[in-house]
Amino acid sequence: MADTSNTLTRTQAEFLRRFVMALPDGEDVDDTSEASLAGTISLVALQKARLAWDGERKRVAAELKSLEASMVAAFKEAEDAKEMAQIATKVHRVLKVIDHRLLETLDEALNAATIFSRGACLIKAAGLIDAYLSELETHPLIQLVESNPFQRVNIVKGLRLTLRGLRSELT
Secondary structure, eight states: OOOOTTOOOHHHHHHHHHHHHHSOTTOOOOHHHHHHHHTTSOHHHHHHHHHHHHHHHHHHHHHHHHHHHHHHHHTTTSTTHHHHHHHHGGGGGHHHHSOSHHHHHHHHHHHOSSHHHHHHHHHHHHHHHHHHHHHHHHOHHHHHHHTOSSOOOOSHHHHHHHHHHHHHHHO
8 A cells, every 4th residue: 555644635735835836036945845746636637637728728719710700700891891800810819818838837747757847837837827817807808808799709717617627636
């Protein structure tokens, strides 16, 4: 039977993660805390989390493409249709707010050579998730796209649900 005396509960790992995040910049932390955080999620669960995030970003991209098409269609008879179509393509900038950094960080965690580097990646991923969740509620571009008059979109709700699920997996 495996020795579980060195295994942290999710609550303990979450405390350590928050503690590490709260330390002032430049203050060294023993690598064992990052290793403990990495030990709370299996590689299979981490891969599923990565796939879930990638899938959600692709779903949002598809919704934005559909919104762009609706906007272009609404202005196709207008005098300045070409200019309006160029404006419509800018809805994809939402994906610059919810960018590629989390996906890259999850990839780094999956490919980490040591449990210590995996733990560091998971801490970074948790911070990115928190930042993205905050942006969903406050970023003006996301709010405008969500309340657009052309087509109903489900960007904030879907992203929030996926990010919260990822957050709970990582902690």
